[in-house]
Amino acid sequence: MSAPEFLDLPGRPPKPRQVGVTHVIDKGLSLQAVEGILDMSGDMIDIVKLGWGTAYVTRTLRDKIALYESAGIPVVLGGTFWEVCAIQNKLDEWRRWVTDLGLRHVEVSDGTITVAHETKLEHIHSLSQDFVVLSEVGSKDLATVIAPYRWVELIEAELRAGAWKVITEARETGTAGIFRGDGEVRMGLIDEIVHAIDPNRLLFEAPQKAQQVWFIRKFGPNVNLGNIPPDEVIPLETLRLGLRADTLLDPTAMGNVDGAGI
DSSP: OOOOSHHHHHHHOSSOSSSSSSSESSSOOOOOHHHHHHHHHHGGEEEEEEEGGGGGGGGHHHHHHHHHHHTHHHHHHOHHHHHHHHHTTOHHHHHHHHHHHHOEEEEEOOSSSOOOOHHHHHHHHHHHHSSSEEEEOOOOTTTTTOOOOHHHHHHHHHHHHTSEEEEOOTTTOOOOOTTTTTTBOOOOOOOHHHHHHHGGGGGEESHHHHHHHHHHHHHOOOOOOOOEEGHHHHHHHHHHHTHHHHHTGGGGGGOOOOOOOO
């Protein structure tokens, strides 16, 4: 039984959402665990990523996908798995498998391998004819520094090529890409990116609570956040709604952004 609706809370668009997206990472959950998560927070989850190559070694993969889909939650394979297939020249096989699994969303990334950006754009454009494409910009290697202006160029090009959202790299730990090694947000980088690009077109990976708080305070309750651990979905929703001390007195938490159509 849901709680009585007597509080004034920020508006959250109904699913399927274009904004306020909560993108969850599944690193190998059992079917029983998935059932529990869907029972508790399925209405708060917009998309689930089967991290890295976990899908390839999951015996109950089709049953897991069916569970998520029964709750209206699309599934996407991790971008690192796309990279594995790319370096092994198996992208045709990857595409056939994704199609056979009935997936409607795909991720294209180059956070570990080196891919000519024109080649990456060609893949995004081709896939966007048949799938909802999430592309990812940023390196998993802390030693790799990408200038802010280059982040903007890469993101803009991938959106033009057909990406639905561009993911800003952070790894599942929140210690790379848009974050420093200790998890601190690279605030200047974010400011330069959103100066040129609508943040609603971005999906900010933010697995750590402090990172989620920062983005909600910066962009309001309906910022798109990714790589959320399954057990952090409800805590994140309370942050979005100002039901937690971290965002309780934040004026942006009373913002209201409309959007639908994932």
